[in-house]
Amino acid sequence: MEAVIKSVPLVLGSASPRRSKILQSLGCAFEVCAVDADEIHDSADPVHTVVTNAAEKYRACRARRPEAAIIAADTLVWFEGRLIGKPADLEEAAAFLRAFSGRAQIVYTGVALGLPGQAPDLRVEASSVRFKPLTEAVIQAYLERTRPLDRAGAYDIDENGELLIAGTSGSYTNVMGLPAAPVRDWLTAHGFI
Numbered sequence: 001m002e003a004v005i006k007s008v009p010l011v012l013g014s015a016s017p018r019r020s021k022i023l024q025s026l027g028c029a030f031e032v033c034a035v036d037a038d039e040i041h042d043s044a045d046p047v048h049t050v051v052t053n054a055a056e057k058y059r060a061c062r063a064r065r066p067e068a069a070i071i072a073a074d075t076l077v078w079f080e081g082r083l084i085g086k087p088a089d090l091e092e093a094a095a096f097l098r099a100f101s102g103r104a105q106i107v108y109t110g111v112a113l114g115l116p117g118q119a120p121d122l123r124v125e126a127s128s129v130r131f132k133p134l135t136e137a138v139i140q141a142y143l144e145r146t147r148p149l150d151r152a153g154a155y156d157i158d159e160n161g162e163l164l165i166a167g168t169s170g171s172y173t174n175v176m177g178l179p180a181a182p183v184r185d186w187l188t189a190h191g192f193i
Helices: 002-006 017-025 046-064 090-100 136-145 172-176 180-189
Strands: 010-012 069-079 082-084 104-114 121-131 165-169
Touching: 010 017, 017 172, 017 180, 046 069, 046 104, 046 121, 090 136, 104 172, 104 180, 121 172, 121 180
Parallel strands: 010 069
Antiparallel strands: 069 082, 069 104, 104 121, 121 165
């Protein structure tokens, strides 16, 4: 079985450099397949939302790469009873960070992993992120140093996150956009690493 799996290409259904970085750290060869998928963002259930969105990205990637093993993911921030996605502009990014100041949130990532001809294995990971009390000067400095518009919640824990984050509980790589432990387990179980 392992030899068969090694002949199957592994594809990351995401253009996210953070997800690529995490997958590279696991030591497996993969290709990137950036996809557009019909995502939902209005659900009151964060688990349903990220799993549904990951499955949609998986399906879009599967349509383009039917011969490949695929990993697709979706990450959203759950804050005070609502989903926070990527900000529309810098003004909204600053508003997100002001709201997060001194508070905690949950970062959810849904992951869809699958082999050719099989239904995807759907998983979800949740991590808690506590923000420091943020001054306007810190918020502006962060926005000037990073690219907040392509990140759920307008922040990247791995890029200048020390300016914002007081602490985390749970998977650090989940907060980055791809929980390494369950992905590594799946890759190992299927002979990719």
